[in-house]
Amino acid sequence: MSPGPDVPGTAPRAGGAPSGPGAEPPAPVLEARGLTHAFGAKPVLRGVDLRVDDGEIVGLVGPNGSGKTTALRILHxxxxxxxxxxxxEGRDLGGYAGRERAQRIAVMAQEISGEVPLTVADVVLLGRIPHSGTFGSTSDADLQIAARALEDCxxxxLARREFGLLSGGEKQRVLIARALAQQPRLLLMDEPTNHLDIGSQHHVLRIVRAKNLATIVVLHDLNLAARYCDRVVVLADGHxxxxxPPRVALAAHLVSATYGVAAERAMADDGITQFLFRGQEPEHGSSTPATSAIPFTKTPTVGATPPADTAQETTDDAHR
Ligand SMILES: Nc1ncnc2c1ncn2[C@@H]1O[C@H](COP(=O)(O)OP(=O)(O)OP(=O)(O)O)[C@@H](O)[C@H]1O
Structure with missing residues (x-):
């Protein structure tokens, strides 16, 4: 199916690019054309076009394995x-030096790796590194920007708390603050609402909405996509x-076909499209694969010691 032309979105916006009769459309902050990628022999992206304009949130949605994270990785x-x-900003991404790129693109990480226990303030100040001087010293301006980003979120x-000891929701807010402290032109987020309760999911996306930044966000929840995104790109099998706009890209019949569920659309009180889903039975009977299709063989059982983690699971079970 052809996705058709990009239509400007309709979700509420805090501002955005100037428009009007005769106005030259501004260049997109980011534009991807014909992205194609395979891992080994497995094609994962097949000619994906994407763009995001200033002040716009674009939602990247699609079933598991459809290529969303791969696309996001390519975009930075x-x-x-x-x-x-x-x-x-109209220039080939490959022509930017790493630091120049980091000054313009913030990627909201899922976690912070490393052995050193960092405070929340340290984590947010990491966002200032692409802008700091030769010796990487932290200026008063950096401290103010980091504090403001934390406040916005x-x-x-939490500034003095140890990052690693925060709850999932607290961590998400801090990681958004870090991305905002980077003062990017473009914000990329991969499932920022993962593991969050419903209130925190909305809170996180409202923060992003209020920043009025060009943003591409991978989301699984189509109701959040419909509510917070100006435009949505639905990937399926790398296409x-x-x-x-959500009302076009997330038409009920498209959602049903893409995800294999029965989807109905309803209008929330504030006029935003929301979905109701009913799972569908698999078309071909049981999900248990035929024995001949199982791609591994049984491990010997007589006298065999189960792997350590299996043994642990069994022991734990005994105490439940
Ligand atoms: N580094 C890699 N090496 C090999 N295969 C990969 C690699 N990264 C991703 N893949 C495969 O590419 C396909 C797309 O993965 P990707 O993570 O982009 O999907 P996704 O749409 O983000 O999925 P999900 O919704 O489950 O997070 C999957 O089949 C995945 O197994």
């Missing part, structure tokens, strides 16, 4: 595609299945 050059081009009170 963690991964170089087999074919296709990414333009950041409702997390200033763009549909794209446009």
């Amino acid at each position: 050059r963690e991964l170089v595609p087999d074919a296709g081009q990414v333009l950041l 409702g997390a200033l009170h 763009v299945q549909s794209k446009g």
Whole structure:
């Protein structure tokens, strides 16, 4: 199916690019053309086009394994595609030095790795590194920007806490604050609402909405996508299945076909489209694979010691 032309979105916006009769449309903050990538022999992206304008939130949705994270990795050059081009503010992304790129693109990490226990303030100040001087010293301006970012995310009170000891929801807010402290032109987020309770999911996306930044966000929850995104790009098996404002890209029949569920749309009190889902029975009977299709063999049972983690599980079970 052809996804058709990109149509400007309709979700509420805090501002955005100037428009009007005769106005020249501004260049997208980021544009990707024909992204194509395979891991080994497995094609994962097949000619994906994407763009995000200033002040716009674009939701990248699609079933598991459809290529969303791979696309996001390409958009900040963690991964170089087999074919296709990414333009950041009209310039090929490959032509930017790493530091220049980091000054413009913030990626909201899922976690912070490392052995050293960092405070929340340390974590947010990491976002200032692409902007800091030759010796990486922290200026008063950096401290103010970091504090403001934490405040915007409702997390200033956590500043002195050890990051690793925070709850999942607290960590998410701090990681958004870090991305905002980077003062990027483009914000990339991979499932920022993962593990969050419903109130925190909305809180996180409201923070992003209020920042009025060009943002591409991978989301699984189509109701959040419909509510917070100006436009949505639906990936399915590495293709763009549909794209446009949520009411267009997330038409019920498209959602049903893409996810294999019965989807109905309803209108919330505030006029935003929301979905109701009913799972569908698998078309071909039981999900148990035929024995001949199982791609591994049984381990011997007589006298065999189970692997350590299996043994642990069994022991734990005994105490439940
Ligand atoms: N580094 C890699 N090496 C090999 N295969 C990979 C690699 N990264 C991803 N894949 C495969 O590429 C496909 C797309 O993965 P990707 O993570 O982009 O999907 P996704 O849409 O983000 O999925 P999900 O919704 O489950 O997070 C999957 O089949 C995955 O197994």
